[in-house]
Amino acid sequence: MVPIGEQAIAWLERYLNDVRPGLVVPPDDGTLFLTAMGEELSPSRLTQLVRDYVNAADTGKKGACHLFRHTMATLMLENGADIRYIQEMLGHVELSTTQIYTQVSIRKLQAVHALTHPTAKLERREHGEGPALVKTTASADELFSRLAAEDDEMTEGDGDETATSECGA
Numbered sequence: 001m002v003p004i005g006e007q008a009i010a011w012l013e014r015y016l017n018d019v020r021p022g023l024v025v026p027p028d029d030g031t032l033f034l035t036a037m038g039e040e041l042s043p044s045r046l047t048q049l050v051r052d053y054v055n056a057a058d059t060g061k062k063g064a065c066h067l068f069r070h071t072m073a074t075l076m077l078e079n080g081a082d083i084r085y086i087q088e089m090l091g092h093v094e095l096s097t098t099q100i101y102t103q104v105s106i107r108k109l110q111a112v113h114a115l116t117h118p119t120a121k122l123e124r125r126e127h128g129e130g131p132a133l134v135k136t137t138a139s140a141d142e143l144f145s146r147l148a149a150e151d152d153e154m155t156e157g158d159g160d161e162t163a164t165s166e167c168g169a
Contacts, residue, residue: 003089020032020034022036023038037152047065048064050067070101073090076089083095083098083101083102086098086101086132096150
């Protein structure tokens, strides 16, 4: 069983109704994808066709069918799919084979962390209607001092002199 989306089903139906009938050479053995000569489309020929299309698209990526498999698995993982489901879809016997895709996600996670974590040398600056983020060379101690000052500003006048941090500090 292979999961397939609505868009892929629509294209497959179009191929089956509009294209394949013109390619079939009797007797029809039921092969799904046929060449212009009515013969079975071999995996190596499909790989070459996809490689040519990828190269023609000039994306800066190399590869063929596996490039699409890899991209699908990576995007599904990054969008929250359980790695065991991805393993099943890819047909991997060992989970360790599928776990290569987590390395890509870990790199993305590290990049997101570096860009968005409060200690990522960013400071808040009032600009227009809301705060803007700008790069700074502030040290971690300076950032903690600024955060403490903001916390003090937020707790002033609220009548609660025992405000505590959510981190337990």
